[in-house]
Every structure is written in structure tokens, then in C-alpha cells.
Amino acid sequence: MENINFGPSADTPSHVLKIAPEAVAKLIKQAIAATVTPEIARSAVEGDAGALASFGRAIAVQEGHLLEAVIIALASTHPARLALTDLRLAVLPAAIEVIKRNRRTLYQGISLEAPPQTGATYHPDLVIADPRGRYALIIDVKRSLSGYLGGSKLLELQQRMTASGLILPDLLWRDHQRLAVETVGTAIIDGSKTSTDVSDGVWPLSRLDELLQIEGAARLAIESMEAFRDGIRKEWQTAIAAAVKGQRAAAETVAAEAHLSQPQTKEIAPRRRGRPPKARPSIQVGLLGPGLRPH
Template identity: 35%
Template sequence: MSHVHRAAARSASVSHAALAASSIAPELEPILSGLVDQALEAIRAGNCRFDGVFGDYAELNSFVRAVTFHEGILLEQGLERLASLSPDLRVIKLSEPLPIVPAALELLERNEWDALEAIHLRSDVHYKMSYSPDLLILDRVARRAIIIDVKRSLSSYQESKLKMLRRKMMAAALTAGDVLHQQGRQGIAEIDIAIIDGSDEQSAQERGVFALREVGELLGLPYAGEAMLKLRAMFAERVQEEMQQLCQRLVTAPAEPDTTTSNECLASDDKDAECEGEVAAAMVAEPMPPIRVGFARGFGAIDPAGRA
């Protein structure tokens, strides 16, 4: 399969085209602000637990841990909200994680990713492994589905861990066509995978890694990259204000130890389940048109009208 997307014409409504300006459109400001407000409310709602090492500063430690957890959720929500503004895109809600069947792992073990064009596997065979994408976005015009994993930052990810994540996403992509077909989503010609680096530091589109500023290229939305950077900057400003107030409060009047526990404090940004699979597979029983799977690539230069 080629990793070069076929050109896809993109129609744009008047309101959608208005958002294609080079700067953040006024229409987006309240949307971004509202998302940040929700994130801060969720962070404040989490209780902290007593920590013998941090002592009176356990509240500060819990706050930082909650921020790192909710930042990832905020980025997911931001992408989902921006995608909903386009008449061409639709966020698909999955009732269950995407299955990783043993045959998919076997194929990836023996073949290069490029060699698996038009291969789609049944999703209803026995499997033990699965993968839950952070977002699954369908481009109805380009007939393209994008499996997206959003990471707060890839700087702490070892290459081996990133390779493992990419492999799981590849395996899930090989059955995603059948899953979507069973849900009545016919006519999909491409299924791509993309890992978003929320810190905007890493970019390797040939390996499916997109910096935050590049999500506009990924989704074909000229305003999305700048909007996501703005969202993260707004969140950072609010978080730092909260931390300043918290530090001042702790210094002037240290809080009493709180022994309550909180799932928010202990939450992890890695929601992927780890388990082992067995080797078995079958091809899709019902006839399906070929579906190309591969690493997501940007639409390239986008003109002011919002067309690739």
C-alpha cells in the first residue's frame, strides 16, 4: 500500500470556511475556553491523599499528577470538538475496543507494513488482545478512517514502547474495517493510524507521529493545528495560576494531612490493556471492497478556502 493519500476534494460550508483564517477565529475562543474550564473543574474535584514523603505538600503533588492526567483528556476533547465543526468529519464512538486478532500480529511479524494493502481480517474470531483508540475519526469525503492515539508528550517514551504502541495500532487497523462494516459504515477505502505528540516536540509522519501543530494537516482542517496549540497554552496559563495560589496557601497555612484516596490522583494516561494473544485468523467472510491501511499522512498545503 502506498502511504500517499489520494487527493480528496473537500467541500466547506460558509461557517466552516470562516474558520480557515490564519489566526484563531473568534468563534473558537469560547469553545477552547469552555474546554479549559471543564478540565480545571475536574482537577479541582479530585481529592488528594496523604503522602508521607510530601507531607504538607501532598496536595501540590496530587495537583500536578491530576494535571498531567487531565491534559491528555483535554487534548482528546479538543480534537473531537474541532472535528465536529467540519461537515466532512465524524467522530465514531466504539462500543468495544478494537480487537487485535492473532493473525494480525502474525502478518505484521512476517511482512512490512507496506505489503499489507487491501488486507482486512475478521474481527469476530477468538482474540485476547484489544486496543482502545483515543479517537476514531471518519472522513466521509475522503472515505478514510483515522485511528488516533493522543499522548501528552512523547519525550518520555522510549522507542521500544512507542514501537509497541504503533504495532498494536497497526494490528487494530487490520480488523477495524470489519468492525466498521458491521456497524454499517461501508465504503471506507483507507484506514490510517496516527500518534499525536501533545508537547508538539516530535514529528515523524512517515512513522505515523504528528506534532500537535500538524493536526490540521492530518484532518484537513486548516485551523486545527493553531487552535490546539492555543488550547494547550490557555490550559498552561490557568494551571500555573492555580499552582501559584496553591503554593502561596501552603506556605502561609499548611493544610492538615488528608487520608482520603482519589482515583484522579492515581490515574494513568496510558489506558491500553496489556495481554497476550494466540495465533489464529480468518479472512472476512462477506465480500468487502479493498481497504488501504497505513500511516496517516497530512493533506499537505491547505488553501484559505480549506481545500487540500
């Protein structure tokens, strides 16, 4: 068993990427649509704390799913290698003990019989097999390994991968049409890694050409992540604009309804100006009698 970078022509990709861009573009659109749903976007823009947290988690989850799907799509374009997914590899306790207690040189040539699917298992994101070169590569794809640092989680993951690699040759021979494998390697792809050092078995996206032996794989993988993030920003801006437009329309409706509900008072027409009224003659009041004038 070798940990990383094995097989002939590993430093010189033997296949030039030609087909994957269309498939990757479709994957990006699907990931954006699954991340920014109208309901989550509306609630998040309105300031709902739960919706904001859910939106942040959705971005991280969908980006991880997208990266895995992109790498599988890229690996599937190689004409001489098989990209296998949905494999369940047994993790034997005895294999873990062998790995923990011995140097790699003592167990890298061991191959164990693949048991029935019982007990602990490891589900790799991708297994690449090369029938002509008689080797296989177990790949685990991570959006980021930040949650694995500062503890034993990364080491435990690598041990599970190596232990499952001990039974992989027997499983491929038994369940995949007598596919013969003599060498098995493991590699973890970290989508956030910037260092190009792969001595620890962790690969950055910038070195995918070497790992997958496909020229152009690294560029397309990096561009797909950038396109996803750019798409999320645009959808978020669209959601904000829609929310602002809706708030304005609602405010205008409320104002119109308030105006209509106010009591309408009848306006009194101003008095028309003209000549002043004629003065009436003075009135005298006194005792009256027949033929007498008031006095």
C-alpha cells in the same frame, strides 16, 4: 493500509474552524477545576509531600485528557467526516504476526473479518471516517511520548493500531450503517513533539490542520494547552495567597488569645505629692508622780 497522511486534499484543509472555540474554552475550565481542587491545593501549599505528588500527577493526567477532548472537539466540526469515539477494535494475534513478519506493501491491502468482542482489543482515542473518500484514520493522542522512547513500547503501540486497522473496514460496514472504507491510516499525536517530521507516524500539534483537514485546528489546540497551563499557575498563586492569609489570621488569633490568658495586675496609683508632714513634738519618758512632770 497506509501509515500516515492519506486521502485527497491532505495538504490543503477543506474546512475552516468556526464552532469549536466555545466548546474548547469550556473543556479548559473543566480540566483546571478537576486539577486544582481546594483540598489538594491547600495540602500542597502547606508542604504535604503526598499532596504535592498527587498535584503533579493530576496536572499531567488532566492535560492529557484535555488534549484528547480538544482534538475530538476539533475533528467533530468537519462537515464531511465522522468523528467516532469509544470503539473497541479487536487485535488478532494472526494480524500481529502478519505485521511483524511482512513488509507493509504485502499487508496494506488486507482486510480481516471483525470478530466478536473477545480477546485482546485496542481502544483508539478517535477514529475519523470519510464516507465520500472511503477512508478512515485511527488516532491515538498522547500528551507526551517520553515514556515510550528508548524501548519497544512505541513499536508495540503502532503494531496494535495497524492490526486493529485490518478489521476496521469490516466493523464499520457491519456496525455503522454500512459505512464503506477502503483505506485505513494510523497516526499518533504527540502533544510535546516540536519536530514537524511525520515519517514515523507521530504528528505534532503544529500539523493538525493537515491531519484533521481543518484550518485553524493547530492554533487552537496549541493555545488550549497554553491556556490550561496558565490557568493552573493562576489557581496555584491564588491557593498560595489564600494559605498565607489563613496563616496570618491564625497567628493573630493565637496572639490575641495568649494576651487574654495572661493574669491582669492592678496598677497602684502613684502617691500624690504635697507638703511634707508636720513634725511631731518630742516625747519624754520618765517616772511620773502626782503633780510631778516627767524628768
